[in-house]
Amino acid sequence: MAITITTAMPTTFKVELLKGLHNFTAGSTRFKMALFTATATGSGTYGAATTNYSDMGSDELPTATGYTRPGEFLTSVTPTADGTTAILDFDNETWSTSSFTTCGGLIYDTGDSDSACAVLSFGGDQTVSTGDFQIQFPAPAAATAIIRIA
Amino acid sequence: MLSTAGGMEVGIVKVGTVSNRGFTPEEIAEQALDKIISIGNNSHPVIQAQAEAFRKEIKGVLVGYLRQAVASHNTTLTNRFKDAGHPELVKLLEV
Numbered sequence: 001m002a003i004t005i006t007t008a009m010p011t012t013f014k015v016e017l018l019k020g021l022h023n024f025t026a027g028s029t030r031f032k033m034a035l036f037t038a039t040a041t042g043s044g045t046y047g048a049a050t051t052n053y054s055d056m057g058s059d060e061l062p063t064a065t066g067y068t069r070p071g072e073f074l075t076s077v078t079p080t081a082d083g084t085t086a087i088l089d090f091d092n093e094t095w096s097t098s099s100f101t102t103c104g105g106l107i108y109d110t111g112d113s114d115s116a117c118a119v120l121s122f123g124g125d126q127t128v129s130t131g132d133f134q135i136q137f138p139a140p141a142a143a144t145a146i147i148r149i150a
Numbered sequence: 151m152l153s154t155a156g157g158m159e160v161g162i163v164k165v166g167t168v169s170n171r172g173f174t175p176e177e178i179a180e181q182a183l184d185k186i187i188s189i190g191n192n193s194h195p196v197i198q199a200q201a202e203a204f205r206k207e208i209k210g211v212l213v214g215y216l217r218q219a220v221a222s223h224n225t226t227l228t229n230r231f232k233d234a235g236h237p238e239l240v241k242l243l244e245v
Contacts, residue, residue: 009160092181096172105163118160128167136164136181139188146161 001043003036003059005104005121008048009147013117021112024088026078030111033093033135034071035061038101038125046104046119053114056106066098066133070114074107077140087145094134101127105135118147175216179209 016022024031034056036042042059053070061067075091090107103125107118126133138144166173166181173181186208189201224243231239 007160007162009158014158089185094173120160120163122163122165126165126167129169131167131169132172134166134173134181136166136184138161138163139185141188143190144161144188146163148159148161150156150159 002039003042003103004045004047005036005119006047007121008050008119010050010116010119011048012051012115016112016115021115022109022117023111024076024079026076028076028111029073030109031074031076031090031117032071032108032110033074034069034106034108035067035095035100035102036104036106037061039103041101046106048119050106050116050119052116053106053108055116061100061102065100066095066128067100071106071108080140082140082142082145084150085142085145086149087140087142088147089140089145090137092134092136094132095128096132097130098128098133099130100133101125102133175213175220178216179212182212183209 013022032053034053036046036056036059044055044057044059046055046059060069060071063069072093072095074093077089077091079086079088081087102122104122105120106116107120108114108116120135137146140146142148142150164184166177168177183205187201187205189198189205193201227243228240231237
């Protein structure tokens with residue numbers, strides 16, 4: 001078995017947005033990003049059907065060599081609009097002096113019982129060896145932002 | 151007439167890794183530029199050229215200030231090492 005990850009917005013997240021359960025306003029320290037293990041190390045399937053951080057289970061990187069469960073807090077930028085599209089952005093996140101291999105990440109909301117907000121595939125295994133591992137969020141624009149509502 | 155076009159999407163993140171070191175000012179400047187300037191593939195060629203020129207100019211400014219920040223932080227570390235009685239460690243900061 002192997003991990004299968006598809007970059008997606010969880011369906012439950014869409015419903016939760018309409019219920020007003022997530023607040024991405026800057027300063028609300030509640031969103032975390034957790035990293036998956038290497039593809040061959042795990043076995044789950046993640047994408048639109050993922051609902052919660054707890055879904056990761058043993059497919060999350062273990063606490064070691066630069067990574068600490070349950071992931072790192074993200075610094076969110078207050079949502080804004082680009083034209084008629086609502087957009088969200090986070091500051092880039094760095095795991096320093098790390099050694100691990102990961103194939104994707106999960107953004108989840110600790111302020112809403114760890115509910116999943118975005119499943120991110122890295123397009124394959126990404127390896128860092130005693131160096132910095134950084135997630136670079138896309139430009140906050142209507143066509144690129146990490147979360148967009150058109 | 152009412153239009154219902156729209157949707158919710160997740161963007162694509164980039165992953166940056168370096169081994170046996172941290173990111174350099176040049177690499178961090180590139181990351182910052184990706185946030186500051188986004189050039190659409192469908193933009194007019196003249197606009198793209200202007201944006202590319204602006205990006206190049208901004209990168210130079212960013213790299214210069216990032217290098218100053220690194221040098222300034224090394225000064226802080228130098229003083230901390232000396233205050234802690236380990237002046238020999240200062241050599242490790244020399245590139």
